[in-house]
Amino acid sequence: MSTYEVLALRYAVHARRAADNFLFPPDGDPHEAMPLDYFVWVVRGPERTILVDTGFDHPAAAERGRTILRHPVEGLRALGVEAEAVRDVIITHLHYDHAGNLAAFPNATFHLQDAEMAFATGRCMCHARLRGAFAVEDVIAMVRRVYAGRVRFADGDAELFPGLSVHLVPGHTRGLQCVRVRTARGAVVLASDAAHYYANMEARNPYAITVDVAATLESWDRLAALADGPDHVVPGHDPAVMRRYPRVDVDGIEAVRLHEPPMP
Template sequence: MSEYEIHAIKYAAMDRNRSDNFLSHDPHDGPMPMDFFVWLVRGEAGIFVIDTGFDAPTAARRNRKVWRPVAEGLKAAGVDPATVRDVVITHMHYDHCGNHDLFPQAKYHLQTREMAYATGPCMCHHALNHTFEVADVQTMVKRVFEGRVCFHDGAREIAPGLSVHWVGGHSSGLQVVRVRTRRGWVVLASDASHYYDNFERAAPFPVVVDVTEMLNGYDTMQALASSPAHIVPGHDPLVLRRYPASGFGDGIVRLDADPIAQP
């Protein structure tokens, strides 16, 4: 039975307040910063990179701070991006789909409805398209014509013990990743839950296409994970405090290890 190690690799950060991170007003406003991660999944079945982050020019345009470039974080963890064969794109927002030239040999795993959403009539509306970078979408279309995109519709096992599951909500084709590890089934939530507070309190993040899908996504993750403590949110700085260091330097923690502090 295949098991994997999982590493969360921080690559960027930004300042935010609690009122920015919940659809309903939070009366206890105060600092609630956001970290940006990519995830490395490694086991007998191979190496899988989950999401590709953004680069320095995108960070400058969007007033974000690159903490360490994605390529450097992966190399610190012992992975040469040029050799990676499989990349899972949880969704095509700017912070999950950039660094276009980083994985020249990879095929990209993407939900069919995410590509339809990112290239369809919904993108006529700024309220929906501002979370996408045109160049990211164009690059993904180019990869389709190169035969480098593997489309999934719903749930699909892409390797023994590693599967993707559509949840929607935050973006029309958002998918989460379920990974079998030594401590059980871990779910990488990506933006299905930006913070622990989002899924633990059923308090949706304000960037949302379908609120019902987002709320149902919390239930889906609970069903897929071995326990709520096996769900890893996509942007919460607490991840770096709740999991042990991987031994690859600052900002990289081991998600297949037991948390060092419970919620």
């Protein structure tokens, strides 16, 4: 039975306020600071290494006022993952912070949901509020890879490799997918932006960027059903992830081991 290591690599940060991170007014002090972390994820097994999302670069960070701690490609290299050697990249969705840097992975096949490509290239992008988190050049870069035969599409649930599968969890975008990974501690679910924070799920209060509120709520139930327990669902942007899991012992790297249990 295939099991994998799963690493969360924090490559950037951004200071936000609570009101930005919940669709409905949050309980408590709405001025309480809630920073946002940005991650890519590495899934390593005995036969393959899979990258989940590709992050953004320095120009994108400058344009949007984010702070890069270390370029994702440099962080991956420090973890022993050379971008040129990556053969499979799962893109959870096509927002700028998850689908940049595609050219850095010249030998990779990209795994994407049908619904996400349709959403990012269809009529919904006529609306500024819906297209704001997409970067048109990143979307075009993915279209080019479709024409080059380097994209494999899923239509809902799909097992990509033994012990690793993707699952459609819409709401934040039409075609968002999570990743379920078999690890030594059980099935870990990388929620990506199906849940930005633990608090989104705990308070049943979606993140502000939500295309379909009802679908988001249903997707949280789907995440719970896929995971082997509540502490096996990993949100996409919560700084608490870095506090809850054991650190990777590599100097200068902001990374944690998700295949190990959370710390007490």
